[in-house]
Amino acid sequence: MTAKDIAVPYQEIAAAKRQSLLDNIPKEWILESIPSEKEVPNVCEYLDKFLPEEEVAITSSTVLKLADKISKGELTASNVTKAFCHRTALVHQMTSCCAEIFFDRAFHKAKELDEYYAKYGKTIGPLHGIPISLKDQFNLEGLDSAIGYISLLNKPFPKEQESVLADILSSAGAIFFVKTTVPTAMMAGDTVSNIYGYTKNSINRKLSCGGSSGGEGCLIGARGALLGFGTDIGGSVRIPSAFQGIYGLRPSSHRITYRNVTNSYCNQPVMVSVIGPMAQDLEDIKFIFKFIVESKQYLRDPKVPPIPYREVSLKPTDKLCFGIMKWNKYIMPHPPILRAIETAKTALLKAGHEVVEWEPPVSHLDLLNLASAIFGADNCKEMLNECAKSGEPLIKEDIALCGGKAGGPSISIEEHWEQAGLRYKYQQIYDDFWLSTKTLTTTGRPIDGLISPSWETCSFKSGDFPKLTTMYTSVFNVLDYSVVVTPITKVDKKIDLINNSYKPINEMDKFTHEYYDPELFDGTPVTLQVVAPRYQEEKALFLSSTLTNALKLNLEEK
Amino acid sequence: MTAKDIAVPYQEIAAAKRQSLLDNIPKEWILESIPSEKEVPNVCEYLDKFLPEEEVAITSSTVLKLADKISKGELTASNVTKAFCHRTALVHQMTSCCAEIFFDRAFHKAKELDEYYAKYGKTIGPLHGIPISLKDQFNLEGLDSAIGYISLLNKPFPKEQESVLADILSSAGAIFFVKTTVPTAMMAGDTVSNIYGYTKNSINRKLSCGGSSGGEGCLIGARGALLGFGTDIGGSVRIPSAFQGIYGLRPSSHRITYRNVTNSYCNQPVMVSVIGPMAQDLEDIKFIFKFIVESKQYLRDPKVPPIPYREVSLKPTDKLCFGIMKWNKYIMPHPPILRAIETAKTALLKAGHEVVEWEPPVSHLDLLNLASAIFGADNCKEMLNECAKSGEPLIKEDIALCGGKAGGPSISIEEHWEQAGLRYKYQQIYDDFWLSTKTLTTTGRPIDGLISPSWETCSFKSGDFPKLTTMYTSVFNVLDYSVVVTPITKVDKKIDLINNSYKPINEMDKFTHEYYDPELFDGTPVTLQVVAPRYQEEKALFLSSTLTNALKLNLEEK
Structure with a gap:
């Protein structure tokens, strides 16, 4: 295909996509001006001062603590979701870390969860009301998984092609609210594409956020989410985790289900990409990893070997x-x-x-x-x-x-x-x-x-x-x-x-x-x-x- | 390479290999004449009448029973080994099922095991004195793994390239005494090669023994061994098991270590060959499968996923x-x-x-x-x-x-x-x-x-x-x-x-x-x-x- 065969210049398609993200942010959360990198290198520190105290308290917590509070009725799913959506809206404007923004859907689910809790006096699952961010490639109903390609924009996925992992998390009460940026095709350790431009490091905006799970690293680094999922075939979970100073697990092949997750070279069998959790807190990673491994994902994905979760037999006091x-x-x-x-x-x-x-x-x-x-x-x-x-x-x-x-x-x-x-x-x-x-x-x-x-x-x-x-x-x-x-x-x-x-x-x-x-x-x-x-x-x-x-x-x- | 570049005609190399096998059989076990297929279709039945009663008793037993008797001192490793070697020598002459014959080595190990038992009053491991046959491709020190190719004859393997599975079995006391025939390259459901000719079905010599683990199927079918190992990428454990009426397990990929086992297309990553036990008795297969899975083979083979042995939670009385x-x-x-x-x-x-x-x-x-x-x-x-x-x-x-x-x-x-x-x-x-x-x-x-x-x-x-x-x-x-x-x-x-x-x-x-x-x-x-x-x-x-x-x-x- 040559340039003359292409009806709409790619720059226009990209600009429309970028605008649609901003359109999905409530007007009151739109920044009038974006401070420069020199003025504000560290987005996380900046937002801790900028945002309301109660929202900072929520976004400075951990998944396990928030889940505990929600289960005790001390916080609602809606409160928690709003705090993270608000913070994420600002992080995105300062770094360009989001590939999809769908706060409305998140608020709707949070409301449903709160109603469930009010009615039954219990949570729907261990992730009840916890916002989780996902790298762009996780297929979700009605959304693109463009993985940085202009050509894959405006091709929303149907329900039956939703990521199995997303379904496992969602069924346990997790709330999805954004998908995060990747470099085109996700074959790079930096995060840049013709759609979203350059994603900045949220701890030092003068630098790269890393890649290819760069949007995840950036967002979690700035506490726009406390937990999210990236993928790694050459360092793509680890580089952004390192560059933003968060925890990131790169598991071995197929330990976490990749079914219905859009990918480059998706059938290349010699060395495969793996999914890994990224988080501010290590206990949150331990928790989510155990939860996923114990979800019987191997029944839903032929590639997942049925290796059980195994507690480490060493005691914390043992010499290592x-x-x-x-x-x-x-x-x-x-x-x-x-x-x-x-x-x-x-x-x-x-x-x-x-x-x-x-x-x-x-x-x-x-x-x-x-x-x-x-x-x-x-x-x-x-x-x-x-x-x-x-x-x-x-x-x-x-x-x-x-x-x-x-x-x-x-x-x-x-x-x-x-x-x-x-x-x-x-x-x-x-x-x-x-x-x-x-x-x-x-x-x-x-x-x-x-x-x-x-x-x-x-x-x-x-x-x-x-x-x-x-x-x-x-x-x-x-x-x-x-x-x-x-x-x-x-x-x-x-x-x-x-x-x-x-x-x-x-x-x-x-x-x-x-x-x-x-x-x-x-x-x-x-x-x-x-x-x-x-x-x-x-x-x-x-x-x-x-x-x-x-x-x-x-x-x-x- | 053209025919004129080849110093020795392949037929001569093959004939020498076949003769070397017969040379490795004690003279008193050489049959004067081989009965025709019509006279003797069923080798197993024939040998049950032909062989001494005590040898028939041993070869009609099961691995678990023999191991039990050896552990109680009721049988020696040497007795058991001799019975299987003798029977195998005859099966081979009637079917052409062996690719390597090394009875001397087996007798030597049996003697060592008997000395160990005499000295310590216990067995060396759960397979103490149990003869096990192996498909030709399992690398053993000093022997070829020609997998049916003339070109791979006379290339004995060094100790450090021995099959990991063979080492696991051998360390537990198993005695290897033969490797069994395969079709050239093992990419067929029949067993024929320019080295060994055609391997016959040991239960009905007018027919095929199947393949590619045809020598195994033939030998175990005739009780020349009670337990052996084949491999399967399209049916190669199952076809010979079926054609000889024995039990054969085709496990999922990499459940049993393939390290240092010679193979065709050994790095083809899309659909791989697997190793499976073949046996006269199902309890023997259950036993050996559990033993292998629990041997921590995953520490010795990067391809083996650490899936533990899992007892089936259903009771035998449960409705299935x-x-x-x-x-x-x-x-x-x-x-x-x-x-x-x-x-x-x-x-x-x-x-x-x-x-x-x-x-x-x-x-x-x-x-x-x-x-x-x-x-x-x-x-x-x-x-x-x-x-x-x-x-x-x-x-x-x-x-x-x-x-x-x-x-x-x-x-x-x-x-x-x-x-x-x-x-x-x-x-x-x-x-x-x-x-x-x-x-x-x-x-x-x-x-x-x-x-x-x-x-x-x-x-x-x-x-x-x-x-x-x-x-x-x-x-x-x-x-x-x-x-x-x-x-x-x-x-x-x-x-x-x-x-x-x-x-x-x-x-x-x-x-x-x-x-x-x-x-x-x-x-x-x-x-x-x-x-x-x-x-x-x-x-x-x-x-x-x-x-x-x-x-x-x-x-x-x-």
Whole structure:
């Protein structure tokens, strides 16, 4: 299709969509002017002062606490929903984080739930009245799942194609009110599209919110929602969680049902995207993960293996051993991230745990290259074809993640099978090595978990994603491990100085080293990945708790 | 490579391999002459008369009983091993079912186990002294895994590449003594190769033993082993189990570790081969399946999901409801199979269970076509290339399973991804329909299991595999369901007459109808598939027990 075949310029379709979002916000919530990034870098802090006290109290709570209050009649679903819709309306205007806004529907459901509660004196389920945000790709009745493509706008889904996960949450009383932005096709670690433009980091608006679940990260970072769902095939849950300093779980393949969730390369079988919860509070993630696993989703999705929820048998007082990977031997993380590693190490040791240095048994560059080769198996053909339908250009961020090539033939099935074989080989080597660490610990077990930087930087500037890599996140997609992004600290320009004595070991390392700017990054969150083996989500969450508690203990002592 | 590049004609390499097998059999066990198929159709019956009484007693037992006797010191590992080796040596000479024979190694291990028992007064593990046969593809130290290819002969595996499953079994005391024949590349439902020739059915030597785990089916059918392992990507555990009238479990994907097991298309990710136990006794299969699942294989194989062994919560006295699929609407099974369906139905009803007719919610022809398209994704290129290395021709049976085409380009990755999507769609439709049967039963549950013919015929004559289809088995590979082949009866030429009034509905149905020959098939076993949903192996085994017990009860009453 050429430009002349296209009836309406894509820019017009996009502008209409953006306007329709604003039209769905009550007029009294429309900001007269948007403060600049310099005036207000941190949306969350700003809104805590801007919004009514009772709404701030609600949005500063946790899912579990709100659910408890609602169940006791101390809060109504309508109160809670209004507080989050209001806050979200403002976050969206300051960051462009929403892909769909449907507050009316949310208010309607909240009212129904309140009526149910009034009538029966009990909640409809454990998520009664809890607003949950969803990445754009979750199909909901009557709404688009455009995943950043102009061509997929104005194609609302019917009821029978609703996401199974959405139905599980909704049946338990969850209230959906927005879907959040993604980069076109969701094949990038930044969030930009020809529909919604650029989504800003809600904690430091001068920087990227990450991607591809960038709208989720941004919204939850600013407490426009306390809990939401992203997806991750190369870091897409973890990057935005890291950049906004929230918790994000990347489970192993198919642990959470993906049925009826729109996706790019939806049938590519070698390495798949997974759904993961993102939240302000770790206990909320634990709760929702357990709830989903126990919902018998495997009866509704052929791809979900019936692995039960398994409580971790270790006691919180048991001594654990963590592997610590300060860097991946290719790209040195920025100074605040190295400080976070030291902070975590010190806190764990003080809490009585053990740490050992982690030497990757496989080159992480090889793992990254495999991931890129899988993402780039068709040289962006599917994305280019979908873009051609509307005449929009493909964003450069997608091309970067897919190995930097667009156009040209797809690889052969034989090459694709080789990729599958290589992935399995790497997994074997990594798993075998993990088991072998039994000889390195004093616990009688292999290391319990691995701690790694989430990313080499704490974010980046608009347009710079192609200059960086997803090595720190993608390796765990190749291995299919369970990972929890865990907040540690914030960049402090006074402490986290440029390390002038560091000698970069390659061009990428040099670029990254020189990219660090304490002034720019000041106040940006710093997180680490807490990693457990495949299908050990319960353990990864337990270890993230252990680290979080150790950090608290350490702070209290100081 | 052309014929002139090949130093040694493949026929010579094959003849040397066949001779080496005979050389590994003690001279006193070499038969002076092999009785004809007409004289001795049934190897098992023949050997029960031919062999010493004490050996017949051992080979007529079960794994659980033998293990019990060994643990009490009533039998030694050496006694047991000798009995099975002797019997196997004869079965092999009468059927050509062994691909590797290594009795010496078995005797050596048996001796070690007996010494261990003598010293410590206990067994080394639950499989202490139990001979187990393995399909050729299981890698064992110092032996080939040629999977029927001349080119892969004389390439023994090193210790570190031994099959993980073999190691799990061996560590528990199992004794390996043979590996069994497969068709070249294992992509056929018959067992023929340029190395070993044709493997005959051990219950009716005039017919096929099935495939691709044909050597296993043949050997276990004749009680040369009581338990062994095959693999199944289109019916390869079930067809030989059916043709020899033994139990065979086809588990869902990756439920049993495939690590370090040689395979064709080993990295093809859309629909994978699975390992399943085959045995004379159902309790032995239940025992070994539980043992493997509880061995923490997931720590040693990245592909194994950590699904625990789950006892079926139903009581044996609970009323169950079975869906019964008499035929698949395309090919009417032969009269003895229809009789088996009626026998099963009557027995279940008499035992107090419920049956409902099963109408497939998806055309089984569509499911078969998808399976064939996946098998034929590269138009046999891998097989042709491997055959070219030795100059051997590819067997027509492989070409038949792969959609009948050899040569020509592979499909594109986009087409392969479409296959993956189509498979997922079919699984969704089938699963949803299964759940919906709750309205058809009086148990308050959907149907507990599905009963289907194992195959449209009870076997076939050498060379006829390409004229038939694998529709009855392949559908459950596409769906990835758990299936237990369950013996029901034997063909009785006096009862199972040709149905002259049947009007075939298509050409394949006509061919199959006319293929029935009561005289030829007389005495051949008749089995049915007992099917439970994906990852419900425990349930499928429970249902197979239910059916087996109902049949016994019915027989006793008569």
